[in-house]
Amino acid sequence: MSEPKIEGYKFKPGYSGMAADTASDQTMFKGVHWGKAMMWIFLLSDTFIFSCFLISYMKGRGSTPEEWPNPSEVFALNAFGVPVPLLLIAIMTFVLITSSGTMALAVKYGYERNRKMCGWLILATALGGLTFVGMQAFEWSKLIHEGVRPWENPFGAPQFGSFFFMITGFHGTHVSIGVIFLFIYAYKTFAGHYDEGKRGWFTSMKGDYVEIEILGLYWHFVDLVWVFIFAFFYLW
Amino acid sequence: MSEDFNDNKTIQAQSSETISGEGVRGVAPDKDYVRPAEVADQDLYHGHSFITKWIFCQDAKVIGVQYFLLATFTGIIGLILSWLMRLQLGFPGAAGFMTAEHYYQFVTMHGMIMVVYFLTALFLGGFGNYLIPLMVGARDMVFPYVNMVSFWMFFVAVGVLLASFFVPGGPTGSGWTLYPPQAILEGTPGSGMGIILMCVSLILFVAGFTMGGLNYLITVLQARTRGMTLMRMPLTVWGIFTATVLAMLAFPALLVSALMMTLDKVLATSFFMPTILKAGEVLEYGGGTPILFQHLFWFFGHPEVYIVALPAFGIVSDLISVHSRKNIFGYRMMVWAIVIIGALSFFVWAHHMYVSGMHPWFGFFFATTTLIIAVPTAMKVYNWILTLWKGNIRLNTVMLWCLGFIVTFVNGGITGIFLGNVTVDVPLSDTYFVVAHFHMVMGIAPLMVIMGAVYHWFPLVAGRMLSEKLGKLHFWITFLGAYSIYFPMHYLGFIGVPRRYFEMYNSPYITSAVGVNEFISMAAFLVGAAQFILIYNIIVSLRMGKPAGKNPWQANSLEWLTPTVPPEHGNWGDKLPVIHRWPYDYSVPGAKDDFIPQTTPPSEVAGTEVEKT
Amino acid sequence: MSEIKKEQTTTHKIGIYLWIWGLLFVLSFFSYMVDWYQFQGLLRWSLILLFMFLKAGLIMAFFMHLFWERYALVNVLLWPMTAIACFVGLMVAEGKYTLFSRLFYFFVGGQ
Ligand code: HEM
Ligand SMILES: [Cu+2]
Numbered sequence: 001m002s003e004p005k006i007e008g009y010k011f012k013p014g015y016s017g018m019a020a021d022t023a024s025d026q027t028m029f030k031g032v033h034w035g036k037a038m039m040w041i042f043l044l045s046d047t048f049i050f051s052c053f054l055i056s057y058m059k060g061r062g063s064t065p066e067e068w069p070n071p072s073e074v075f076a077l078n079a080f081g082v083p084v085p086l087l088l089i090a091i092m093t094f095v096l097i098t099s100s101g102t103m104a105l106a107v108k109y110g111y112e113r114n115r116k117m118c119g120w121l122i123l124a125t126a127l128g129g130l131t132f133v134g135m136q137a138f139e140w141s142k143l144i145h146e147g148v149r150p151w152e153n154p155f156g157a158p159q160f161g162s163f164f165f166m167i168t169g170f171h172g173t174h175v176s177i178g179v180i181f182l183f184i185y186a187y188k189t190f191a192g193h194y195d196e197g198k199r200g201w202f203t204s205m206k207g208d209y210v211e212i213e214i215l216g217l218y219w220h221f222v223d224l225v226w227v228f229i230f231a232f233f234y235l236w
Numbered sequence: 237m238s239e240d241f242n243d244n245k246t247i248q249a250q251s252s253e254t255i256s257g258e259g260v261r262g263v264a265p266d267k268d269y270v271r272p273a274e275v276a277d278q279d280l281y282h283g284h285s286f287i288t289k290w291i292f293c294q295d296a297k298v299i300g301v302q303y304f305l306l307a308t309f310t311g312i313i314g315l316i317l318s319w320l321m322r323l324q325l326g327f328p329g330a331a332g333f334m335t336a337e338h339y340y341q342f343v344t345m346h347g348m349i350m351v352v353y354f355l356t357a358l359f360l361g362g363f364g365n366y367l368i369p370l371m372v373g374a375r376d377m378v379f380p381y382v383n384m385v386s387f388w389m390f391f392v393a394v395g396v397l398l399a400s401f402f403v404p405g406g407p408t409g410s411g412w413t414l415y416p417p418q419a420i421l422e423g424t425p426g427s428g429m430g431i432i433l434m435c436v437s438l439i440l441f442v443a444g445f446t447m448g449g450l451n452y453l454i455t456v457l458q459a460r461t462r463g464m465t466l467m468r469m470p471l472t473v474w475g476i477f478t479a480t481v482l483a484m485l486a487f488p489a490l491l492v493s494a495l496m497m498t499l500d501k502v503l504a505t506s507f508f509m510p511t512i513l514k515a516g517e518v519l520e521y522g523g524g525t526p527i528l529f530q531h532l533f534w535f536f537g538h539p540e541v542y543i544v545a546l547p548a549f550g551i552v553s554d555l556i557s558v559h560s561r562k563n564i565f566g567y568r569m570m571v572w573a574i575v576i577i578g579a580l581s582f583f584v585w586a587h588h589m590y591v592s593g594m595h596p597w598f599g600f601f602f603a604t605t606t607l608i609i610a611v612p613t614a615m616k617v618y619n620w621i622l623t624l625w626k627g628n629i630r631l632n633t634v635m636l637w638c639l640g641f642i643v644t645f646v647n648g649g650i651t652g653i654f655l656g657n658v659t660v661d662v663p664l665s666d667t668y669f670v671v672a673h674f675h676m677v678m679g680i681a682p683l684m685v686i687m688g689a690v691y692h693w694f695p696l697v698a699g700r701m702l703s704e705k706l707g708k709l710h711f712w713i714t715f716l717g718a719y720s721i722y723f724p725m726h727y728l729g730f731i732g733v734p735r736r737y738f739e740m741y742n743s744p745y746i747t748s749a750v751g752v753n754e755f756i757s758m759a760a761f762l763v764g765a766a767q768f769i770l771i772y773n774i775i776v777s778l779r780m781g782k783p784a785g786k787n788p789w790q791a792n793s794l795e796w797l798t799p800t801v802p803p804e805h806g807n808w809g810d811k812l813p814v815i816h817r818w819p820y821d822y823s824v825p826g827a828k829d830d831f832i833p834q835t836t837p838p839s840e841v842a843g844t845e846v847e848k849t
Numbered sequence: 850m851s852e853i854k855k856e857q858t859t860t861h862k863i864g865i866y867l868w869i870w871g872l873l874f875v876l877s878f879f880s881y882m883v884d885w886y887q888f889q890g891l892l893r894w895s896l897i898l899l900f901m902f903l904k905a906g907l908i909m910a911f912f913m914h915l916f917w918e919r920y921a922l923v924n925v926l927l928w929p930m931t932a933i934a935c936f937v938g939l940m941v942a943e944g945k946y947t948l949f950s951r952l953f954y955f956f957v958g959g960q
Contacts, residue, residue, distance in 0.1 A: 007274075008271035009274070011919075015920055017919060018919065018924060023466070023467065025271065025464050025468075025815070026273070026460050026462060027274055027458045027459075029457065034454055034459070035379075037454050037457060038379065038450045040922065040926060041450055041454065042450055044484070044485070045485065045487075045488055047933075048484075048485050049492060051488075051936070052489050052492040052493075055933075055936055055940050056507065056532065059528045059947075060524065062940075062941065062944025062948060063525050063943075063944045064523045065955075072884050085885065086881065093877050093881075094877070097874060097877060101870035101912075104869075104911075105866055150505045151505050157523055158506055159523055159524065162505035162506065166496070166499060203381055204278075204279040204380075206279075216913075220908055220909075220913045223912075224905055224909065224913075227908070230877075231900070235893075485929055525944075525947055527943065528940075528943075531936075582932035582935070586939075593950075594943060594946070596946075597942070
């Protein structure tokens with residue numbers, strides 16, 4: 001996160017720092033843990049996956065002569081007898097952002113070696129994620145109930161259903177994987193693996209609270225993708 | 237780049253007062269100071285049983301060899317398929333069982349295997365795994381376990397791919413580009429299970445590759461040894477590294493298109509499927525956009541070309557430098573050229589789509605970007621030639637392959653400039669001119685580099701030399717034979733022979749090419765057979781080759797400087813090497829030997845005119 | 850690697866996280882309001898994109914710590930997005946062109 005001390009290396013700020021870091025030996029990302037660097041690069045690759053999905057969606061939607069259903073009607077929910085547009089989506093967004101906040105705090109407390117606090121915050125994040133997946137399942141079943149299928153759609157262009165299920169499905173898979181890992185990491189935190197530097201199951205690297213930050217990166221990324229899906233799928 | 241033309245680019249290496257000539261261990265003079273390690277030494281998992289040592293092994297070198305062998309195995313299948321195709325083309329009907337459907341399937345599997353499962357896996361998985369940790373002075377890849385899983389994912393991907401030969405309907409016959417709608421419509425061979433397995437196999441390949449790719453990238457970026465700056469890395473590492481970056485950013489598009497196509501096939505979605513009338517009946521599909529697939533595919537496909545080419549560029553630079561005993565001309569320019577080519581390759585994809593019916597204005601954009609890429613590429617060619625210029629050339633097998641590469645690459649590159657221009661491409665598209673072009677530039681040229689690399693690094697891997705005699709025989713048959721195959725194809729393209737055709741029948745303008753086709757086919761059989769010389773050479777040399785000893789080529793780069801040759805797990809014994817210079821200090825004026833290994837401290841080469849790196 | 854991190858890593862004040870958290874809620878609320886009030890046309894698009902990029906930027910900069918990372922990492926992560934931007938731009942044009950040719954050849958030309 002913040003600049004570590006490296007013997008014999010002087011940190012420079014800004015672009016001259018970038019040039020110096022790049023030109024130096026051993027590491028390019030000074031003080032960045034291997035796992036964290038890997039997660040960042042992986043997320044970059046994953047960004048390209050989601051970008052390709054969204055670009056396909058844009059191109060598909062842009063070139064179909066059939067009418068595209070109006071999302072604020074399709075995704076409206078009846079609250080006390082009045083249809084409220086995008087109500088469920090708004091709640092899902094709320095839940096996901098909440099879980100992102102708890103995750104950010106978990107990372108902070110992890111680095112402060114506050115084991116309990118960190119563990120509870122991870123658990124809270126996991127629960128947020130679980131809620132999100134649950135609500136998504138609800139949304140899917142509602143749409144399926146109304147006759148929307150990946151291959152057809154009573155409200156207009158069939159591509160609506162295809163893209164909707166594929167993209168939210170792919171995102172939901174990411175969330176679910178994240179939830180599984182959150183639970184595992186919550187266990188590892190409570191068990192003190194990061195305090196003792198216990199080696200992981202599949203790696204000879206020693207456990208460290210940086211792993212919480214790595215997991216956090218993934219989780220925030222899932223949130224980040226949702227921001228784009230929200231804008232392009234529900235507001236367009 | 238002005239660095240390259242700077243007059244003060246050499247420095248007089250100074251010796252400190254107390255030490256003259258050879259440095260004395262322990263009392264390192266100031267000049268030799270290298271910053272201490274930032275990162276603690278890596279703990280490795282050492283396998284104990286046969287299974288953990290050789291099968292589910294976490295040693296990058298073993299994984300590299302595994303990748304190499306499996307990729308070669310699939311490559312041989314690709315070769316056999318090409319034989320069958322050439323048999324049909326040269327002597328129609330000679331391969332009795334061959335129907336048009338078979339031909340399509342063979343074309344498709346041949347293309348896909350060669351590009352993805354052979355060349356990509358071989359360069360990045362094979363050479364990348366073996367060479368990256370050694371060349372940057374790391375003990376292993378940074379995540380050995382993930383690296384191991386990467387190989388086994390590749391293994392499964394190959395299995396799924398080959399399984400499609402045995403399912404009802406056979407493998408897909410839609411061409412390696414897999415264009416919908418025909419790829420998944422009845423009437424195309426393998427439009428049932430075949431195409432599904434192809435997509436699944438590609439998805440597995442991408443997933444597995446991502447695991448390996450993350451390893452290669454982070455090892456290069458974060459796990460170099462002391463003194464190893466990015467600008468002291470051998471160009472081999474630069475090439476593989478940049479290619480991996482491209483792969484990490486391009487494969488997502490392949491993954492997405494493969495996934496969407498699978499859904500179109502399995503769930504009858506219509507991502508890529510327009511409304512289709514078949515025998516007067518409207519199919520269940522409708523409203524999709526086939527051209528989107530082409531954009532996604534080529535957003536992957538063009539960088540893929542460079543995923544194959546860049547490692548070849550890097551490796552050949554090192555081979556040329558070592559075997560002409562000269563530093564590589566314009567090292568920094570070479571690095572920048574690799575990086576710039578890599579970056580630009582994401583902005584040229586639709587030059588494969590000039591005749592697809594895309595937005596007509598795109599031609600301007602993509603022709604321009606395509607021709608811009610030619611500039612850094614040409615710079616690289618000049619630099620190879622200038623490296624050879626007045627070099628102390630050792631005309632051994634390795635060097636022959638390098639020269640063969642330069643020739644074929646220039647040839648294929650020039651036809652590429654033809655095809656990059658819309659007006660020239662339109663009539664030539666989908667003819668044998670295109671087949672000639674891409675085989676020259678991404679088939680034969682990288683293959684030559686692979687061969688050169690095998691002759692160069694075999695002594696490192698096996699501890700024994702390959703036979704030079706057999707090597708030269710192998711080279712000359714392959715080089716002359718490959719030229720005989722692909723050079724006449726340019727002509728076939730000009731007279732209009734279309735690509736991916738099973739037979740020309742009696743089209744009057746094509747019957748004139750019958751003789752040419754026969755000739756090409758004979759050459760193809762010969763070249764394919766010649767590859768078994770290499771296999772024979774390897775098998776024999778493994779047992780009876782001349783022992784290589786340490787550093788048989790007098791090379792500078794780290795992979796030859798391990799305490800044991802072949803290197804063991806962990807590569808470096810107890811102490812990691814410390815780097816003081818780039819790997820190209822050959823024939824330095826004033827130096828004792830004609831090479832100065834990267835680990836030699838300045839105090840040991842006092843008074844020589846080494847490059848400032 | 851882990852050895853070095855053993856010393857306490859300095860962290861940021863909790864306030865900043867709470868601030869960002871709050872801002873994200875507010876921005877999400879705003880983008881929801883775009884739909885609620887049914888803004889249309891260019892206004893709708895600019896608002897959607899504005900709030901989207903603001904939210905994305907905040908998440909990346911503070912929750913993912915990019916704001917505190919060194920430029921070497923930040924630049925490596927952001928430059929590749931130019932390829933995506935190019936892809937997006939071209940596909941906007943391509944989508945329009947496909948729609949145009951469909952309408953032109955199937956509806957206008959077909960009559
Ligand atoms: C002895 C070596 C080789 C021979 C004789 C050979 C022969 C052929 C033939 C006859 C075709 C079919 C052309 C057509 O009908 O359109 C073909 C296609 C192709 N080959 Fe090769 N090839 C060889 C090596 C390679 C290598 C090393 C690569 C790696 C890049 C490669 C990549 C391709 C591709 C991408 C296609 C296009 C497949 C398609 O149209 O879907 N080939 N080759
Ligand atoms: Cu291309």
